[in-house]
Amino acid sequence: xxxxKLEKESTEEKIFEAARDVFHQKGFDGARMQEIADRANINxxxxxxxxxxxDKLFEKVYQLSLMRxxxxxxxxxxxDLPLEEKLRxxxxxxxxxxxxxxxxxxxxxxxxxxxxxxxxEFFRSQxxxxxxxxxxxxxxxxxxxxxxxxxxAEQVVxxxxxxxxxxxxxxxxxxxxxxxxxxxxxxxxDQRIDYLPDYVVKMTLK
Amino acid sequence: xxxxKLEKESTEEKIFEAARDVFHQKGFDGARMQEIADRANINxxxxxxxxxxxDKLFEKVYQLSLMRxxxxxxxxxxxDLPLEEKLRxxxxxxxxxxxxxxxxxxxxxxxxxxxxxxxxEFFRSQxxxxxxxxxxxxxxxxxxxxxxxxxxAEQVVxxxxxxxxxxxxxxxxxxxxxxxxxxxxxxxxDQRIDYLPDYVVKMTLK
DNA sequence: TTATGGTTCAACCAATTGATTAAACCTTTT
DNA sequence: AAAAGGTTTAATCAATTGGTTGAACCATAA
Numbered sequence: 001x002x003x004x005k006l007e008k009e010s011t012e013e014k015i016f017e018a019a020r021d022v023f024h025q026k027g028f029d030g031a032r033m034q035e036i037a038d039r040a041n042i043n044x045x046x047x048x049x050x051x052x053x054x055d056k057l058f059e060k061v062y063q064l065s066l067m068r069x070x071x072x073x074x075x076x077x078x079x080d081l082p083l084e085e086k087l088r089x090x091x092x093x094x095x096x097x098x099x100x101x102x103x104x105x106x107x108x109x110x111x112x113x114x115x116x117x118x119x120x121e122f123f124r125s126q127x128x129x130x131x132x133x134x135x136x137x138x139x140x141x142x143x144x145x146x147x148x149x150x151x152x153a154e155q156v157v158x159x160x161x162x163x164x165x166x167x168x169x170x171x172x173x174x175x176x177x178x179x180x181x182x183x184x185x186x187x188x189x190d191q192r193i194d195y196l197p198d199y200v201v202k203m204t205l206k
Numbered sequence: 207x208x209x210x211k212l213e214k215e216s217t218e219e220k221i222f223e224a225a226r227d228v229f230h231q232k233g234f235d236g237a238r239m240q241e242i243a244d245r246a247n248i249n250x251x252x253x254x255x256x257x258x259x260x261d262k263l264f265e266k267v268y269q270l271s272l273m274r275x276x277x278x279x280x281x282x283x284x285x286d287l288p289l290e291e292k293l294r295x296x297x298x299x300x301x302x303x304x305x306x307x308x309x310x311x312x313x314x315x316x317x318x319x320x321x322x323x324x325x326x327e328f329f330r331s332q333x334x335x336x337x338x339x340x341x342x343x344x345x346x347x348x349x350x351x352x353x354x355x356x357x358x359a360e361q362v363v364x365x366x367x368x369x370x371x372x373x374x375x376x377x378x379x380x381x382x383x384x385x386x387x388x389x390x391x392x393x394x395x396d397q398r399i400d401y402l403p404d405y406v407v408k409m410t411l412k
Numbered sequence: 413t414t415a416t417g418g419t420t421c422a423a424c425c426a427a428t429t430g431a432t433t434a435a436a437c438c439t440t441t442t
Numbered sequence: 443a444a445a446a447g448g449t450t451t452a453a454t455c456a457a458t459t460g461g462t463t464g465a466a467c468c469a470t471a472a
């Protein structure tokens with residue numbers, strides 16, 4: 001009755017959000033159930049009441065993190081667009097989505113490197129088949145001599161993904177190197193959203 | 207007396223190497239002292255006898271991992287070379303060094319994201335001042351209108367680093383996406399060492 | 413009012429983990 | 443050979459961690 005302003009949030013939701021924050025920041029191994037409980041302002045038993053175990057809770061967080069980041073992009077890749085336009089919107093869309101969820105890349109990469117098996121399956125079943133048409137489209141363009149240096153599709157795709165994702169993963173290094181605060185980093189990303197789509201097209205297509 | 211072929215290795219060294227492997231693979235939080243001891247084929251007490259604590263042991267591993275990866279590159283950046291040549295050799299050298307220590311990038315990035323304070327200082331004191339001349343050189347070139355799209359130095363540098371480092375960090379994704387085994391991945395990197403230096407120059411300098 | 417059933421909590425448990433200890437072992441020195 | 447000192451080991455500790463339990467709480471329905 002004190003400040004129930006916007007506290008319609010259920011306990012289950014509070015737990016999930018706290019878990020998401022802690023898992024994102026510390027990873028599975030570094031996360032503590034007690035810390036999640038504290039951040040959600042509830043008793044630790046509640047975690048197990050709603051999610052059974054740390055593994056199950058992590059699974060939920062992980063799944064939603066991936067779901068939030070990937071499908072929107074994947075849809076784009078399956079559209080029937082000319083390569084040039086697809087490249088441009090891929091870069092722009094991807095950067096924009098990650099900007100809204102900037103801690104997801106580090107999170108995914110970290111868990112993918114420390115405990116591959118847990119999620120390789122997800123990638124194999126959800127991502128690969130949706131990216132394949134895009135790869136094929138690039139391969140075809142390469143065979144037709146439309147790609148700079150006749151690079152194979154794998155190299156082109158990695159160059160794309162690298163330039164999109166790495167700045168978020170390397171944020172702490174970046175901030176030290178260029179003496180950026182968080183606002184500076186955001187401005188840096190905005191600048192990227194602005195020039196990178198055209199830049200990528202230019203450096204990829206003849 | 208069985209197979210003491212090359213076992214001149216001291217216990218201290220065996221511990222360090224085992225620790226390096228385990229820390230690289232699992233990170234600080236995921237690493238277990240017992241696992242390190244097992245991998246080194248020694249009693250767990252030896253870890254503490256030689257390195258006092260898990261933290262101290264980690265510190266040693268971390269420091270050497272950084273030392274091994276960074277100085278060689280940093281030296282290059284301070285040489286008095288024309289930008290074009292410096293770019294080329296920067297990409298080639300950096301890729302070659304990481305190829306020899308392919309698990310270091312993920313390791314550094316992971317710890318940098320989970321526990322920034324532990325190492326920010328190292329970067330600030332060791333890396334920044336050595337990279338600065340390189341940044342300045344690019345900034346100057348940009349002012350002189352020699353950079354494609356007149357990109358600011360920060361964007362150029364990040365594009366470089368992204369394309370060099372990310373493939374190693376994203377190896378698990380890459381392997382799923384393109385159905386690569388470890389040999390395939392190495393071939394992929396070799397291909398990169400081959401074309402990326404010139405490619406980067408072309409996409410950076412007018 | 414009271415019975416019901418979902419929710420919350422404090423107390424507790426078993427297992428794991430980093431760390432310590434004291435004795436045994438081995439190599440070198442005297 | 444015996445003393446000395448560094449090295450190795452097994453046993454053990456205290457703290458932490460994920461997880462469990464049973465009772466209390468509280469809203470809703472009979």
